Amino acid sequence: MHLLHANFTREDESKRTLFLQSLRAAAHEITDEELEVLLESEWRSRLTAAWLIGFDRRDHFRDVLGDLLLASRxxxxxxxxxxxxxxxxxxxxxxxxxxxxxxxxxxxxxQYDQHWAISALLHIDSRSGSEHAARFLAPGGLWHQWNGAQYSPSPPGRFIYEL
Incomplete structure (x- = not known):
């Protein structure tokens, strides 16, 4: 549950550091086959697998994760x-x-993971100098239309991707 909503970021520094060290070690130790099993399971297992994949930057899972994101099952x-x-x-x-x-x-x-997706796109843009998010964030664009229709609208956030 520490991974859900990045709850670990709310911990004090010593607990957060210990958690991130454990996560980093697990990301290096887990096999691709074990990750594949986790990705075929329920949401907690998939969430954990994806964080481990991201931590270890196993980009050969890119298309699998992209397909799972788009399916949003x-x-x-x-x-x-x-x-x-x-x-x-x-x-x-x-x-x-x-x-x-x-x-x-x-x-x-x-109301799925749109905030996470737009912040991830903004992160990529900030690192690469690209402007993938611009068309969504343009005045009257899809982000503003969707966000304005929500019960509690909020600006796109910045999540932690530099761990």
């Missing part, structure tokens, strides 16, 4: 997919995030 696991794609940080990752936003920002009835 399980709650909360998309947070991990967005984290991993942001950590990889390439144009290919931005394309997966943009495809997700193109689909789900058109659905004001779906």
């Amino acid at each position: 399980l709650c909360f696991s998309g947070q991990g997919y967005c984290f991993a794609l942001a950590r990889f940080g390439t144009d290919e990752d931005a394309q997966h995030l943009a495809a997700y936003l193109d689909r789900y920002l058109r659905r004001p009835d779906c």
Whole structure:
């Protein structure tokens, strides 16, 4: 549950440091086969697998994570997919995030992982000098339309991808 909503960021520094060290060690130790099993399971396992993939920057999982994000079949696991794609940080990752936003920002009835996806896209843009998020954030763009239709609208946030 520390990974859900990046709850570990609310811990005091010593607890957060210990948690991140453990996560980093687990990311190095887990095999691809074990990650594949986790990605075929329920949302907690998928969330954990995606964070481990992102931590170890196993970008060969890029398309799998992008497909899972776009499908959005399980709650909360998309947070991990967005984290991993942001950590990889390439144009290919931005394309997966943009495809997700193109689909789900058109659905004001779906409050899924849009905040995570737009912040991941902003992170990639800030690192690469690209402007993938610009069309979503333009005045009257899809972000503003979707966000304005939410019960509690909020600006796109910046999540932690530099761990």
